[in-house]
Amino acid sequence: MWKRFQSMQAQGACATPCWRVAYAPAAPRFAPSKEKPMRASRMNLATLREDPADAEIASHRLLVRAGFIAKSGSGLYLYGPLMHRSLDKARRVIAEEISRTGALEITMPILQEQALWERSGRWATYQASRTMLTVKDRGDMVFGLAPTAEEVVTDYASQVVSSYRQLPVCFFQQHTKFRDEIRPRFGLMRVKEFIMMDAYSFHDSEASLGETYESMRVAYLRAFTRLGLEAFAVEADTGAIGGSGSHEFMVAAAVGEDAIIFQNESGYGANVERASGRIPAAPAWAGAPAASTLVHTPGVGSIADVMAFLNANGFAGVTAQHGLKCVLFAAKTAAAEHLVAAFVRGDRDVNEVKFTNTVTRLLGEAGPVLTLRPMHPDEVRACTGAEPGYAGPGAGLKVAFAVVDSQLKGVGPLVAGANRTDHHLVGFVLERDAQVPLQWDDIVRTVAGDACPRSGKPLNEKRGIEVGHIFKLGTKYSAAMKAEYMDKDGSRRPFIMGCYGIGSSRVVAAAVEQHHDADGIVWPLSLAPYQVVVVPAGKPGDAAIEQAAQGLYRDLQAAGIEVILDDRDAKPGVKFKDWDLIGIPLRIVAGKAIAQAQVEFKPRGGAVELVPVAEAAARATAWVRDGLARLAAAADAVR
RNA sequence: CGGGGCGUAGCGCAGUUUGGUAGCGCGUCUGACUGGGGGUCAGAAGGUCGCAGGUUCAAAUCCUGUCGCCCCGACCA
Known part of the structure; x- marks a missing residue:
């Protein structure tokens, strides 16, 4: 039946198609016409009066209710006729703006050979974090379903670009991408399969990369502006892609999955994963002991409980800001698991992304860290000789690295865990009393109210939806994969690379998130079906x-x-x-x-x-x- | 992966505690009325109650298993 329907359509043979009996449409109000079929009676409108039960956020709710998308499975959506038109518009605008920078549109395969990914060393990373879906062919050959295409395009460039005279060059595509999401959610926002524009540039100098990076930044903002989206760029962590620098493009939205730290006057903006800020100084602690003193603190493991106990037992004036919080992690690399400790001020949290980067740096050749997890209670006991809650950098701490937040340098005295159950060290000074080698780095989670690294003014925090990302990759992939060109002086050099992505389908959802009211979607003209x-x-x-x-x-x-x-x-x-x-x-x-x-x-x-x-x-x-x-x-x- | 919740008509839900002929609203179909913000009336179609076992005279309901979906978490000891 379906085949027949298609062939009839193809022949254009249907003033009164026979399938109308099976799929009876609403009776047209006017006489049939030969005009282009933009008649509502023929558009298969499928609006829902009630919200779908599983939709939480506006874009999900409205796109389903208005009939743009239909769920096909968890994290899998079918784009209906209306969505198809809107998505097509988003794709066109994005393609136009990327092309405008001189980038060349191509199409890459979705199936990517494991062997290719092993050449870049990224297969292990993606397997460890389980972000890549894989399939096997009949000969048990394993393929990844494209999450991005650095390996494929780098391999391509090494085939077709041989001389510095061909540089710079940038290739891009808009194609289906896959992520093995732990938990798909929020409609089109977090799905297993989506449409992404990905571009990759190749250069013979950092300066050339810088130029393309900048033109991409402008192209992105131009595209988002044309699509009626209010988006802004923030500094970002490079994550699994790797590289030396990157910016994310965010659409401000309360339902956004990313936290953004920003300062309007100075223009500073960064994903919280990367953001830095100066922590306001702790109040003076009058009556702190002059030397590190072992204090019996029975049954109080958490910072708040310890401070309350100390306040009630002869240490007035000590607060969480005088605590030394210790968080113990197991950092897994391809080869081993390393036990590591992170120390931040008692009223603060560890930024796990920054901390992961620190451990990766400390490990050097033994890295990178693929996953970071909190230690299990047994591991904590083995590392500290105490129940969880009493870890500190004094005697008895057995970890590969003890990393202390840089902002604790010269700060003290503090209250630290004593690596002994029910005991703390009061009046602890890191530089004087630590019994393990300390590594200093920025590992604290920045919060609103901290001082802006540029202006010193208080930082703010808001949430955003990531719709685009640009990276300076450098030679990470080209060096690993021996993708080289011949330079002026006759030497072979690896390409210097950049890569750039826009979530085309996510852009459409973000637009709904930003443009809707109680009655439904309010499309920007450029995205309306x-x-x-x-x-x-x-x-x-x-x-x-x-x-x-x-x-x-x-x-x-x-x-x-x-x-x-x-x-x-x-x-x-x-x-x-x-x-x-x-x-x-x-x-x-x-x-x-x-x-x-x-x-x-x-x-x-x-x-x-x-x-x-x-x-x-x-x-x-x-x-x-x-x-x-x-x-x-x-x-x-x-x- | 841990915790919680839910699978009953196209959609949204009740019924499960206490086993006894499958229900409601919306939508769909037919007819009539109506014609400026999801209208009214009359009639109709549509469900092996996720799936598989089991208990029972009898299972949507109780038991076991399984699959799927949703939410929270995967965090500071």
């Missing part, structure tokens, strides 16, 4: 209304506007609800005012205005063109 909907509202058979509506529909189509005619035999209220939910930017209603030769203009989220029928098509066309032009102008203003 259709630009205008013409709604005849009145009794069927009202010739004046129907003629006006059909005339407008034809005129707008002729003008190249993406217009829908709502020819369904439904009450006006139903139609209005549907288009509000779907989020069409401009609604034109031919109804009551037709007696005065007027129609209603209503931008989504705006007010109704009466417009003479004779001018309506021209007005609507201008409205759409102006709206798009405004977005384009905003993009041109990006610096």
Whole structure:
């Protein structure tokens, strides 16, 4: 049946298709026509009156309710006809802006050989963190399903780029990507399969990489601006991709999965995984012991309990800010597991991303750290000789590295765990009393209120959705994979590389997150599946209304506007609800005012205005063109 | 991977405690009315109650197993 349906469509043989019996559509209100089928009665609109039970956030809820997407499995979505159009628009704008930098569009395979990934050394990393889905062919050959394509494109570059004269060059694609998500959630935000634009640039100098990196930054902001998204760049950790520097592009949203630390005046912005800030000094601790003193602190393991106990037992004035928090981790590398300790001020938390990077650096050749986990209680006992809760950098701590947050340098005295159950060392001075070698590094989690590293002013925190990421990779992949070019002086050198990604499908969801109201989606013009909907509202058979509506529909189509005619035999209220939910930017209603030769203009989220029928098509066309032009102008203003 | 919750009609849910003929709202279909914010009336279709075992005269309901989905966590001892 389906095949037959397709072949009939292909032959264009269907004024009254026979399958209509099986898939009976809503009866069209007007006589059938040969016009392009942008008639609501033929669009298979599938709006839901109620929210889907499993949708939590606005974009998920509304995209499902309005019929843009349908769940196919956990973390797997089918893009319906409306979503297909909106996604296509996002992809086009992104492709245009990336192409504008001179990048060349290509298509890479989704199946990637394990052997290729082993050449870069990344197979182990991705297996350890289990972020890559794999499949086997009949000969038990293992393939990864593309999470990104550094290996593939680096291999390609080594085949097709041989001379410095060909550099710089940048390749990009927009293709399906896969992640073995631990827990897919939030609709399109965190899924197993999605569409991503990924670009890779090749250079013969850091300066050249810097230029492309900058032009990508601008291209990203231009693309997001054209798509009506308010996005901004922040400093980011390089994560599993690796490299020397990177920025993430964030869309501010309360439901965002990333925390961003920022300071408006200085322009500082960073993902909390990377952010630094100066911690306000602790209040003076009057009456601190002059020497490290062992104090019996029965049954109090947590910082808060220890301080409360000390306050009540002869140490007034000591607070959590005078505590030395010790967090014990097991850091796993490809070859081994290393037990490590992280120390931060008592009222603060360890930033595990920064700490992981520190341990990786300390391990050198023995690294990198693939995963970091808190020690189990048994491991804690083995490391400290005490129950959990009493670890400190004094005698008895057995770890590979004891890393102390740099901001504790010269700070003290402190209260530290004594590596003995029910005991703490009060009046502990790190530089004087530590019995293990200390490594100093920035490992503390920055919070709102800390001082901005640029301006010293207080930092703020908000949440964001990551829609794009740019990296300076350097020679990490090209060196490992021996991807080299011939330089001016005749020597062979590995490419200096950059890589750049935009979550095309996530961008669409982020746009809904940023643009919706109680009635539904409010699409930016550039992302709306259709630009205008013409709604005849009145009794069927009202010739004046129907003629006006059909005339407008034809005129707008002729003008190249993406217009829908709502020819369904439904009450006006139903139609209005549907288009509000779907989020069409401009609604034109031919109804009551037709007696005065007027129609209603209503931008989504705006007010109704009466417009003479004779001018309506021209007005609507201008409205759409102006709206798009405004977005384009905003993009041109990006610096 | 740990904890919690849920699988009953296309969607949203009740019924499970206390076993006894499968229910409600929305949607869908037919007809009539209605025609500016998900309207009204009449009629109809649609479910092997996730799946597999078991207990029982009798299982959506009790027991065992299994699959799937959702939420929280995977964190400072």
